[in-house]
Amino acid sequence: MADAPALEIEHLSHPANPSLLTIQQHVMREQRRFPNATGEFSWLFSGLTLATKMIAARVRRAGLSDILGSAGATNVQGEVQQKLDVFANETLIESLSWKETIGLIASEENDRLTAVHYGSPGAKYAVVFDPLDGSSNIDVNVSVGTIFSILRCPDGCADDPAKWVLQPGRKQVAAGYVLYGSSTMLVYTSGNGVHGFTLEPSIGAYLLSHENIKMPARGPYYSVNEAYRDSFPAPYPAYLDALRKGGLGKKYALRYIGSLVADFHRTLLKGGVFLYPPTADAPGGKLRLMYEANPIAFLAEQAGGIATDGAKPILELVPDAVHQRTPFVVGSRDELELFHQMAAR
């Protein structure tokens, strides 16, 4: 038989189009960095992404469905729960409960931990989250978000939930947020840089849009609720005056949205500083360590920024309660260095 004609091949310059990289593919690629990864982490992650797509769909039509306003109950924080808080919380718990690799869930909205597959041999991770961040902004159509943190079960944690969940932020396996803003964006880190994915609503996929985000070393904004200024301890008032009077060699503008995820996302992309200092109403700070400060601090450090409680790195703090609060200062290197120089005086 005559030789078959030689078939030409053309090498594809891969990746042909990085923006077709989905979050699932990215997580799979990232977890190959962990020698004993078995795909469980990406399986867990798909529970998070599914739930946030459902939350996004609700947020996008909030005024049309009976999802605005108060749910008529108060949560463990003593805050009136919004209907969307409850919906987001229940959706995340339901979606994650299908993942056998998850042992425990801790949520801002639940007083106690939720045992998912706690006690089963395959349960390796705890997921800690703020299901809906920025609740006060829901009814006025301002950006809100979901914040999550993932912790692995350390040795001997199987029968000790506190040992599993109350770990310092440095131990997070991954962390991130979804911002329900002008677009729906998921930003996460698993310790190898910070990466952003934008939800393509027509296909329901989070596609890579911001690879390896780096926080500028200095920014144009400071972000704080100055209504509480009179109760800020030193050096916060003097620091804000220094920024405003050009202490870093330039003028600043103030931006404050009142949703941590939105205020941080702007700080991550544009630089500057976000602060929630101790106040008269919240002498230990308002923001929660486990599911607000820790995940945001992990992202900030991975992007080249700094995050402290006004003195110590957030990620070094050893939690003693799931809902404990902390003062929070996070942002660019230059603004944080100036803050800590003033704090040291």
Ligand code: AHG
């Ligand atoms: P949550 O809606 O999850 O309770 O979080 C709200 C937090 C945070 O998103 C934001 O930075 C801060 O509350 C705003 O607090 P003030 O309204 O006191 O400024």
Ligand code: MN
């Ligand atoms: Mn919050």
Ligand code: MN
């Ligand atoms: Mn919340």
